[in-house]
Amino acid sequence: MSQKQVGGPPGDNSTVDWCLYQLNGAAEFEVSEADIISTVEFNHTGELLATGDKGGRVVIFQREPESKNEPYNQGEYNVYSTFQSHEPEFDYLKSLEIEEKINKIKWLPQQNAAHSLLSTNDKTIKLWKITERDKRPEGYNLKDEEGKLKDLSTVTSLQVPVLKPMDLMVEVTPRRIFANGHTYHVNSISVNSDCETYMSADDLRINLWHLAITDRSFNIVDIKPANMEDLTEVITASEFHPHHCNLFVYSSSKGSLRLCDMRASALCDKHSKLYEEPEDPSNRSFFSEIISSVSDVKFSHSGRYMLTRDYLTVKVWDLNMETKPVETYQVHDYLRSKLCSLYENDCIFDKFECAWNGSDSVIMTGAYNNFFRMFDRNTKRDVTLEASRESSKPRAILKPRRVCVGGKRRKDDISVDSLDFTKKILHTAWHPTENIIAIAATNNLYIFQDKVNSEMH
Amino acid sequence: MEFKLEAHRIVSISLGKIYSARGQRGGLKLHKNLLVSLVLRSARQVYLSEPGCPPEPPPAACGPPEEPPPSPPPPPPQDEAGPRLPGAACQGPRPRRCCCGCCCCCASAGGEVNREAARPDCAAASAAAAPPPPHCPRKRSAAERGQAGSPVKKPRREAEEPPPPPPPPQGEQEDMETGNVASLISIFGSSFSGLLSKEPKGRRRPPLDGGEAAAATPAEAASEPGQICCDEPVLRTLNPWSTAIVAF
Numbered sequence: 001m002s003q004k005q006v007g008g009p010p011g012d013n014s015t016v017d018w019c020l021y022q023l024n025g026a027a028e029f030e031v032s033e034a035d036i037i038s039t040v041e042f043n044h045t046g047e048l049l050a051t052g053d054k055g056g057r058v059v060i061f062q063r064e065p066e067s068k069n070e071p072y073n074q075g076e077y078n079v080y081s082t083f084q085s086h087e088p089e090f091d092y093l094k095s096l097e098i099e100e101k102i103n104k105i106k107w108l109p110q111q112n113a114a115h116s117l118l119s120t121n122d123k124t125i126k127l128w129k130i131t132e133r134d135k136r137p138e139g140y141n142l143k144d145e146e147g148k149l150k151d152l153s154t155v156t157s158l159q160v161p162v163l164k165p166m167d168l169m170v171e172v173t174p175r176r177i178f179a180n181g182h183t184y185h186v187n188s189i190s191v192n193s194d195c196e197t198y199m200s201a202d203d204l205r206i207n208l209w210h211l212a213i214t215d216r217s218f219n220i221v222d223i224k225p226a227n228m229e230d231l232t233e234v235i236t237a238s239e240f241h242p243h244h245c246n247l248f249v250y251s252s253s254k255g256s257l258r259l260c261d262m263r264a265s266a267l268c269d270k271h272s273k274l275y276e277e278p279e280d281p282s283n284r285s286f287f288s289e290i291i292s293s294v295s296d297v298k299f300s301h302s303g304r305y306m307l308t309r310d311y312l313t314v315k316v317w318d319l320n321m322e323t324k325p326v327e328t329y330q331v332h333d334y335l336r337s338k339l340c341s342l343y344e345n346d347c348i349f350d351k352f353e354c355a356w357n358g359s360d361s362v363i364m365t366g367a368y369n370n371f372f373r374m375f376d377r378n379t380k381r382d383v384t385l386e387a388s389r390e391s392s393k394p395r396a397i398l399k400p401r402r403v404c405v406g407g408k409r410r411k412d413d414i415s416v417d418s419l420d421f422t423k424k425i426l427h428t429a430w431h432p433t434e435n436i437i438a439i440a441a442t443n444n445l446y447i448f449q450d451k452v453n454s455e456m457h
Numbered sequence: 458m459e460f461k462l463e464a465h466r467i468v469s470i471s472l473g474k475i476y477s478a479r480g481q482r483g484g485l486k487l488h489k490n491l492l493v494s495l496v497l498r499s500a501r502q503v504y505l506s507e508p509g510c511p512p513e514p515p516p517a518a519c520g521p522p523e524e525p526p527p528s529p530p531p532p533p534p535q536d537e538a539g540p541r542l543p544g545a546a547c548q549g550p551r552p553r554r555c556c557c558g559c560c561c562c563c564a565s566a567g568g569e570v571n572r573e574a575a576r577p578d579c580a581a582a583s584a585a586a587a588p589p590p591p592h593c594p595r596k597r598s599a600a601e602r603g604q605a606g607s608p609v610k611k612p613r614r615e616a617e618e619p620p621p622p623p624p625p626p627q628g629e630q631e632d633m634e635t636g637n638v639a640s641l642i643s644i645f646g647s648s649f650s651g652l653l654s655k656e657p658k659g660r661r662r663p664p665l666d667g668g669e670a671a672a673a674t675p676a677e678a679a680s681e682p683g684q685i686c687c688d689e690p691v692l693r694t695l696n697p698w699s700t701a702i703v704a705f
Contacts, residue, residue: 286463
């Protein structure tokens with residue numbers, strides 16, 4: 001099979017060969033549930049990569065700057081900081097435990113030397129500030145080296161304290177805690193392009209917050225019916241438009257997208273645009289509703305398109321066309337005949353995320369058996385790759401994988417029945433500008449780079 | 458028949474999921490439970506539709522918002538009443554089918570015994586195996602009414618008769634547990650409404666914690682197997698499950 005794969009800037013016929021750059025995480029038999037990665041996010045420059053896990057921890061990786069001295073370390077993402085973002089809590093009124101699992105992390109655009117990110121669990125959003133300290137003042141007059149006050153009689157002269165270099169220390173502090181805004185489980189957060197506000201969405205409501213104000217938020221979408229018996233759909237994901245600070249989109253469990261304009265009214269229950277594709281009646285089954293539920297929605301970098309993921313497909317929607325998506329890609333259509341088993345083992349409820357590359361020419365999403373898929377929108381080619389220790393030797397090019405559905409089976413093909421449904425890639429992220437991808441496979445973080453990219457360093 | 462078996466299997470699986478969801482960490486997941494209840498509804502519909510009966514479209518609550526919601530009175534078209542008391546829409550003797558899972562207590566109630574005995578596939582077998590769900594007398598009346606007049610309108614009204622869903626605890630309007638119990642109310646329709654009227658006060662109050670939700674769920678789950686366990690082969694396989702649910 002040809003090694004040519006998808007990728008590359010639009011109009012460029014060069015292809016991308018992905019190779020494993022690094023792998024972080026313990027071997028599989030040592031996994032504890034708390035280590036399972038639950039979200040992955042690059043910052044706006046791609047210099048930092050944050051992961052959140054089920055244990056409420058956030059780990060931030062920083063890319064090593066290029067240096068001629070150590071060519072092999074360049075571009076490597078090293079652990080920059082680890083901190084406990086959320087702890088398990090107990091809601092005494094409802095006798096419910098609140099999980100500490102980090103559902104989403106979103107970086108704020110950098111405005112000064114510090115980096116900031118928002119992290120959220122089911123109920124509470126926190127703003128963390130990450131600062132570096134690599135110098136410390138020495139030579140105080142009144143304090144000694146340990147900080148104890150000096151005996152004044154020993155002070156005979158005055159000196160000016162000087163800043164001396166020290167080992168780099170990364171400090172993380174919680175600057176804001178946005179609590180008590182949500183009754184239901186928070187599924188997404190999104191920072192507005194105005195850099196002042198952000199929104200958080202739970203199953204039935206979306207709130208707008210100001211980054212500096214924690215004691216109140218504005219409810220901008222509320223789909224809770226007067227009678228809960230009439231509940232038919234919930235909000236599954238939401239995102240602000242990358243350029244227009246008044247526009248945002250939210251997806252529903254029924255497979256529809258609603259684009260809302262905050263200029264239209266204070267409460268955006270009435271959408272400006274509704275994106276919905278009529279169901280194909282030939283595909284109707286007991287599980288049609290479940291598989292049409294949108295698990296993730298992402299605006300393209302250009303702001304012209306939206307990408308949605310439902311159980312079996314990824315779809316590209318043009319903001320100007322509400323009737324149907326402009327592109328639909330099958331992620332693993334061979335599962336369509338297995339929906340009943342997948343319902344039984346709960347896999348049908350898995351929420352896969354999706355991602356755009358920097359130029360919006362390639363889209364990526366995860367699947368089972370630690371497979372992930374990429375679709376090139378220009379060439380219409382797609383590829384299936386695997387994130388596993390066995391099949392990825394560092395610097396070796398990833399081999400495309402194939403799932404055979406019966407009929408002729410080629411060597412190295414995997415049959416549908418041998419797929420491991422416990423190995424699922426739900427969370428993936430693409431570097432904002434380069435061909436570097438971060439793939440979370442259970443507790444392991446794989447970083448793949450374009451071979452050309454990595455060789456240039 | 459295959460579809461019925463598959464539908465029945467899906468109903469069992471769905472009930473199991475709803476039941477086990479109450480104990481999970483982090484509280485009830487509204488999204489997942491909504492999806493499970495939608496599947497349960499579809500499977501239940503398919504299971505209860507017989508050859509000769511027109512297949513029912515999705516229940517009003519599942520439909521687009523323009524359709525009349527299930528709770529307010531306007532009598533819906535024949536089809537839509539299906540999920541409320543699906544048996545009633547089909548044939549004369551059919552309504553009794555809804556009781557036959559609990560015909561044990563119907564038997565004890567006396568008057569219905571003769572009618573129940575007339576249906577061979579709904580016999581004492583189920584009576585012996587499953588302990589009587591307490592709501593049976595209520596269901597019997599639904600069956601009677603179902604026979605008498607328009608089988609469609611009456612059951613629907615009957616569904617509206619029972620007291621409204623239990624008020625939220627301590628003025629907490631946004632209790633997720635209430636919401637989900639209420640969803641289950643709409644799923645199980647009249648059988649659940651019967652359940653509500655018969656349950657002691659303690660059970661009707663919306664659960665403050667997952668434990669109490671369990672009390673409601675298995676009890677209402679019991680109504681489901683009760684309703685559908687009329688085919689003997691299915692009956693035999695189902696009974697241990699329904700027994701377990703009810704016993705719990």
